[in-house]
Amino acid sequence: MARYFVGITGASGHAYARALIRALLEAGHEVDLAVTGAGEKVLRHELGLARADLAEPGVRVFDADAVEAPPSSGTALTGGVILCPCSMGTLARVAVGFSSNLVERAADVALKEGRPLVVVPREAPLSEIHLENLLRIAKLGAIVLPAAPGFYHRPKHLDDLVDHVVGKILDRLGVEHSRGARWSGLDEPPTERGIER
Template structure:
């Protein structure tokens, strides 16, 4: 079945470039993206990028739509307590959710089923409905607490993809390193991508 909708949560870890690049690629693949941006993520976006992200969700939605030349309605942004949004219920949520980057605070809350905001609730829905949940943590080093949460979530069926770029593709820029991680996420989602060739593709063509 072709993926047509994805929930993308961007939380307050360093590495918002991964989440924004993933959003760009999903839009280019003609997938509707339901976007959740934490307050901490807005601070990180202002710190790590040149983007001037608005504070209100409606303005964020228009900003991202314009930034990535998305179709009308292709990007929907929901606030932290917008409980009537589709992602808050198993009957309306997409079949896949990605938290990218995933802060260790979000990792902890998701592992414990806290559901104190819409990001945590959306992840809880993905887990309870046995849907695809991909978490992209970016921290160094990982404490025992972080590792226990990742193990717990993996046992629940989530996929953990640390934001750890490889170097066998000989990256020539920061953008290449970002694309390495984003390509791995897209592969997990089953979305065709040309950011990075799959391992061994040159041997079977």
């Protein structure tokens, strides 16, 4: 059993965060999480949830301002930090070590301690600033795993797309899971329609 820190920011794609938390709990792990101020607005807009609604057994929810919380220190062991979804703002601040809140500080700690940091950016199109920041954190050791699901597994529901990204995050963390179909090669063309349009 390990404890993972999930930092939820003001980028779109909170369904990924919710599915990630659920998958980590299902795998027997514990989750610490914090939601930025912008993240709280998007969480309410996209999922109709408040930060407090994410609290459940196995999950510790911290205020984003709680820089005194355990995830702020490298002495508090974690299996890794996941910024999901990661805004371009948080990305930029992590890329320069700004650490202005618990989400950014937890990412900073992962980098300095050499622990897994998975960044799940969501923005389109990407400016040169965004691309430079993504390259910068990749060079610093972060895993850049865009919220860009594939369609080759022929998704039928939105959950299939969400799980495709979540499964890849879990793979990079070494967490066993059954999220997202694994590629087994080309087969016959589909006989039924794909995702509902």
